[in-house]
Amino acid sequence: MVEPRQGVALYVRVSTEEQAEYGYSIDAQLDTLRTFCKLHGKTITDEYVERGVSGTTIEGRPELLRMLHDAERGNFSELLVWRINRLSRKQLDLMQIMKQLEQLGVGFESFTEKFDTSSPMGKFALQMMGAVGELERNTIVENVKSGMKQRARRGQWNGGIVLGYETTQLKASGNRRERVTTLEVVPEEAAIVRRIFEMYGTSGLGLKAIANRLNHEGHRTKKGNPFSVYGVSEILRNPLYVGKIRYNVRENWAEKRRKGINKHPIIADGEHQPIVSQELWDQVQALYDKKSGRPPRVFQGSFPLTGLLRCPQCGSGMVAHRVKDTLKDGAVVYRRSYVCGAFRNKGSAVCKSNGVRADEAEQAVFDRLKEAVVRPNVLRDVVDRVNARRSASSKPLASELKSVEKELEQLNGRKERWYRLYEEDGMERDMLVGRLNELKAQGERLEARRSELRAELATQNDAPPVPRAVVKATLTHFHRLLQNAPPEQQKALLHLLVKRIEVKGRSVGAIELTLDERLQETF
CATH class of the missing domain: 3.90.1750.20 (Putative Large Serine Recombinase; Chain B, Domain 2)
Structure with a gap:
């Protein structure tokens, strides 16, 4: 375990509904926590800010994921929140987060609820607060659903985008x-x-x-x-x-x-x-x-490359296609192929069929994976390409992050100019409020994107180069499993290892592999 570096991390969150209804403000939370740290001589190492994000799940909160990732790296020794329910309104998620922080040696403190979470009574109080938070959330959700159902029964529209x-x-x-x-x-x-x-x-x-x-x-x-x-x-x-x-x-x-x-x-x-x-x-x-009555399925063939093959024209995933053919002697055969999913679903105005024969494509992929195991030069090329791609993929993310941060700086400058116009030129207050609300919404979108980019970059920057021995062992085990697996398991295995397969003309082109730690542990 990495020894946490001394310092405090701040985590603040507010959903759009909470800010509108209860006045929870991100800026107010940050000001309160910053002042608290200043009074107690605590050094803030980073701030994790989630604007307009629900606390329903962990996966949909990039700043929380970034905070947990930084905790694993030992970037701070203590986490400070305004209230416990800012971390999560679901008790199970809250307990998992607290357990992970405890295992990493990261302390936890809530500005509003004062108790020691490291003691038995403190842990009990935390569990009770988590239960209360989840009850509060469930009550709010139930009340909102009840109100929307009543509106629907009265024939009123509950919102949404609909053609017409x-x-x-x-x-x-x-x-x-x-x-x-x-x-x-x-x-x-x-x-x-x-x-x-x-x-x-x-x-x-x-x-x-x-x-x-x-x-x-x-x-x-x-x-x-x-x-x-x-x-x-x-x-x-x-x-x-x-x-x-x-x-x-x-x-x-x-x-x-x-x-x-x-x-x-x-x-x-x-x-x-x-x-x-x-x-x-x-x-x-x-x-x-x-x-809509479905006829009984006559053909039972499998299509393990569905979704992995990419259309050479539009880049969409290619999907299964079967053609029934009657031979001269009356025998019925079914020919398998992969066709563009956009063409299949939206027609020729969007793309063409660009069909690839299934037997040939599947054999080419299996042979290519086998070749990477038995030929050292091919294996070396696979590893070099994977590591080069992982290194290069962070550059556009870093460039976009720099652009987003520049836009946020410019946004703050525009806010200041609008304030000066209001103070010096006597601009109408309604005009100022309307413009500031537009800038605020734009800022929240930019900050959400900044959080996502930071989380992606943190994950990529921490990933070491993939060793050649690991790749060889992974592909060797994978190939053995693939040879003996039934059709439905072949598809699952391929989707675990292969990220995408390019199609050139009517044949298989480049194959992009996914060689992360999760895959290595699996094999």
Whole structure:
């Protein structure tokens, strides 16, 4: 274990909702902690600032991850926070963080809650505070969900970006956290939505054909992206367009993601104007349900390189493609290949097929990995390329970090100029407040990006060059496993070792490997 260097690290966090509702301010937290350190003769080694970041998970907080990484490097001997729930509102995460700090010999202190976390009673108090924080968080989440469900039952829109409509704020209620919004039809977008329903319901076009036609005509989604099969499907199945409000389709998104499907979502008559008629909606739904029945899968082949092969034209991941072919003697064969995922999902307006025969591509990858084990010059080239790539990858990150920090300095200078205009030239206060809010939002985005860049650079700078002996041992074990593994395990193994595979023309090009510590330990 690295001996921590003397000094105090400050960690502060605030979510957008907390700052709006309770007045938690990043600057106020920092000023309080800095003053505390000055009064007690503590030297601050670094400050970890998370603006507008929820405390739900550890993974989504780059500054917390950077702080833990720096603790492992021994950059500070004590961590100071304003309140314990700034570290986490989930008791399990809080206990894991505290255990990690304790194992690293890093002390912990909360400005608001005064107790010694190294004593048995202090640890008990910490656990109680963690439980209270998690209860508080769960209560807030439940209250917010309850309010949004009630709004949906009244036919009110709970927010979001949707093609065909624009969200308009009508008024602000007495509770600052609640905004009254409505949906206004955007005529140009509504025409695209109606056309999608008509192409599917009356013209007989399928999802890919619709996406392909829209993309060829230059139409784009609400976010400015090409239409995809999934996007067209979502539009056709959304009752919003027939005047309904649908809510709570998925539950516990943070934990379950797309798997948390609610079989009984809220569907109520909305306050907004429908875009398609009830007759067309019913016709489309009946046709969609009729087509959605999946036929039994006849072909059971595997595609271990799915997602690893990269389209030579657009760089998208290449996906599985099967073609049924009947020979002269009547025998049926299935030919496997990999095609561009963007072409498969969005049509020829976005990219071409750029197909690669699956058998040839897979054999080429397996032979290339085997060759790296048995030929010293190939192995040496692999190791040199991996280390050179790891070294070079930090340069653009460092350059971007320098640019972001320069923008933040310029932002502070612009704030000062606006203050001077207000004081010296009599600028209206509302104009000043509006401009400062814009600059504040821009600053928060820049600071969030700075945190991400610092965390990535810290990880890369600490990574030593990969030894050749380690690479050889890893590839040797990997090749043995790959030869004896069933198809589904072959795919998992390849995705563990290979980062991406370039395609040149109709054959396999460069193979980029991932040789990190986690992989080395696995093999």
